[in-house]
Amino acid sequence: MRKSTSTTTTKSSPGDSSRFRDALRGWYEVHGRHGLPWRLTRDPYAVLVSEVMLQQTQVERVLPYYDRWLRRWPTLADLAADSPAEAIREWAGLGYNRRALYLHRTAQAALERQGGLLPGSEDELLALPGIGPYTARAVACFAFEQPTTPADTNIARVIARTQLGVYSQKEATAGEVDCAVRAILPLYAPRDHNL
Numbered sequence: 170m171r172k173s174t175s176t177t178t179t180k181s182s183p184g185d186s187s188r189f190r191d192a193l194r195g196w197y198e199v200h201g202r203h204g205l206p207w208r209l210t211r212d213p214y215a216v217l218v219s220e221v222m223l224q225q226t227q228v229e230r231v232l233p234y235y236d237r238w239l240r241r242w243p244t245l246a247d248l249a250a251d252s253p254a255e256a257i258r259e260w261a262g263l264g265y266n267r268r269a270l271y272l273h274r275t276a277q278a279a280l281e282r283q284g285g286l287l288p289g290s291e292d293e294l295l296a297l298p299g300i301g302p303y304t305a306r307a308v309a310c311f312a313f314e315q316p317t318t319p320a321d322t323n324i325a326r327v328i329a330r331t332q333l334g335v336y337s338q339k340e341a342t343a344g345e346v347d348c349a350v351r352a353i354l355p356l357y358a359p360r361d362h363n364l
Contacts, residue, residue, distance in 0.1 A: 186352045189331060202228070206235060213287035213312035214245050217275070220307045221268050221299075234263050242276075246285040249276040271299025289313035318350040325350075 207219030218238055222231045238259060242248035253273045260269035275297045279287055287308060288294055294305035307319035325338035325346050332349040333341050
């Protein structure tokens with residue numbers, strides 16, 4: 170039996186999903202960060218770079234690195250042609266240098282397997298080195314408009330509280346959280362919803 174550590178949350182009904190989605194959209198319109206460069210592109214490579222850089226790193230720290238990285242390596246093929254050492258040098262100061270290596274390996278694998286392009290499906294993205302479920306979903310959704318649900322820890326926490334009636338996503342199974350996230354995904358424009 171699941172124990173809730175808060176009395177302010179309640180489990181939602183299916184009809185609440187659309188109301189919650191509308192409220193979330195309204196909140197984003199007023200408070201969201203609309204001008205972030207990775208929200209303005211559908212280039213799969215640029216989306217991938219942003220998603221990897223944003224892992225455990227604040228937006229303000231990522232912005233200058235993101236811009237420099239894409240100026241230096243505007244395509245996967247450009248990155249794959251350079252050395253892993255150069256990728257780490259460009260990454261210096263951002264932290265978690267292994268992420269730079271994963272980006273480089275992903276670029277090389279995409280060049281070998283996909284002709285330098287990132288695939289659009291979650292399964293194909295997951296087959297590339299260094300891409301996990303969240304990143305695969307994010308690239309599939311933000312670059313290819315696939316109806317999928319990239320849900321990071323913060324999103325999972327909000328969904329647990331508002332849709333599942335528990336204080337933390339740790340009080341629910343991953344399947345329950347995933348199902349609740351999918352329940353609020355609109356049939357049309359999943360990219361806009363997930364931004």
